[in-house]
Amino acid sequence: MIAAGLLLLAVGAADLVRQFAPRRWIGYLAVVVVLLLLGSVSDALLPTAAALAVGALWVWSMPDDRPTPLGFWPAVLLALVVVGAVVWLPSRVESGLIGEVWVLRSPFGDVPFDLAVLALGAAVFLLESSNLVVRAALDGEHTWRPVDARAERSGPPASAPAALTDGESPAAPRSGFQGGRLIGPLERMLVLILTLATAYPVLAAMLAAKGIVRFPEISRDGETGARAEYFLVGSLVSWVIALGAAFLVWWAAHS
Structure with missing residues (x-):
């Protein structure tokens, strides 16, 4: 279980660094240091090293500034590895030095350290990494995208749009507010909780309300159905990721 949590935490933290850190190498270094410290105090250095390696492969295979070279497959492989780690590597009895002082209570009882790491990793992955997964799904289906008016005026874009979320525009030209990057993670976190x-x-x-809010725009779709396809593919992939994360944490807590 600790291995799955560290994997998700490494991948999610790397994507947050790519999106928000002004100097990525400093952010990556901080992620490596923090994870190594976490692995050392929890007697999980080997899973930590594996998680860092997977995080590096994820950054290479899921770029944030162009279509993914391997399509949707890195996300599928990561899901299989994480599920396998939860199913075949249950929570440990001893958690190293931190296990001696670790106490976390919840309305459902005490939360073991390994389970807490898994829940944290799942939550971090739902923030920015899931945006890349949804974008890869939309790229793979060649769905319609909202047109950025600024890019349209300046000519065709040199690369693919930035990471998308659950069917929201990556750069809303009408308001200048990049709502998709905020709405998608918030929605997934709510689904998880x-x-x-x-x-x-x-x-x-909540899920029905989203469909109602988006219905006026979808109803103006015309004969192609492109807007509806874009909304459905993005939303369903985003919901599946969040529900899968919730089921993973539930399985780990009851195994």
Whole structure:
């Protein structure tokens, strides 16, 4: 379980560095140092080293400034590795030095350190890494994209749009607000929290409300159905990632 959490944490942290760090090499170095410290105090240096290697491969195979060279497959392989790590590597009895002082209580009981790392890794992955996965899915399906008016005025873009989320525009030209990068992660975090809290009616209402809000735009789609396809592919992939993360944490907590 600790291996799965470290994998998701390394990948998610690397993508956050790529998106927000002004100097990426400093951010990457900080991620390496923090993860190595975490692995040393939790007696998990080998899984930490493997997680850092997977994070480096992820950065190479899932670029944030152009279409992915390997398509959707890096995300599929990562999902298989993480699921396998949770299923075949259960929570450890001893968690190294930090296990001697670790205490985290919740309404559902005490939370082991390995489970806490897995939940943290899943949450971090849902922020920016999932944006890249959704973009890879949209690229693979060649779905319609919202047109950036600024790019349209200056000519065809030199590269693919920035990472997309659940069907929102990567750069909303009408308002200048990049809502997709914020709406997608917030939505996935809500799906994760509501699913783990078994608040299924609230979850269903939230997902239905999103469809209602987007209906006027989709209804102007015309005969091609491109807007509806874009919305459905992006939204469904985003929801599957969030629900999969929630199920993974649930499985780990009950195994």
